Amino acid sequence: MASNGDSNSSSNPSMLHGHAAYVAAAAKETIGSYASTDMQNSGASDKQAAIEEMKAAKQASDEQGGQVSKNETLGKAEQTLGSVTGCEGMEEEGAKRQA
Incomplete structure (x- = not known):
């Protein structure tokens, strides 16, 4: 999951994809807190990748005038x-x- 976010954020950051990835990662992290430490850590890592993608998308948006639909x-x-x-x-x- 993190690799998807990393490749997407480096080539074409998307706020929508970043948000979806963040929600999925937050769920994975929460489930991992009950299931396994590895899953929890993976979710936290994926969440950080999603945050980085959203930051990159926001920066790109700001450079284009910051308009949202x-x-x-x-x-x-x-x-x-x-x-x-x-x-x-x-x-x-x-x-x-x-x-």
């Missing part, structure tokens, strides 16, 4: 997922999409 439904979903997973960037992006 407006979509009330997607924005609410993104903001809620950000709140549930503890991803402040996802919450902010969701709020921007709703504005």
Whole structure:
């Protein structure tokens, strides 16, 4: 999973992919806390890779004027997922999409 995020973030960072990868990694890390230390560590590593991809996507977006597409439904979903997973960037992006 981390290798997907790494190759995607280095070639074409995507905020949407980064968010999806973050949510999956957070779930993997949580399940790993009950199942195995290796799984928990892998989830934490994948989560960090997703954060790096989101940072790269944000930087690319900022360089292009920082515009996000407006979509009330997607924005609410993104903001809620950000709140549930503890991803402040996802919450902010969701709020921007709703504005």
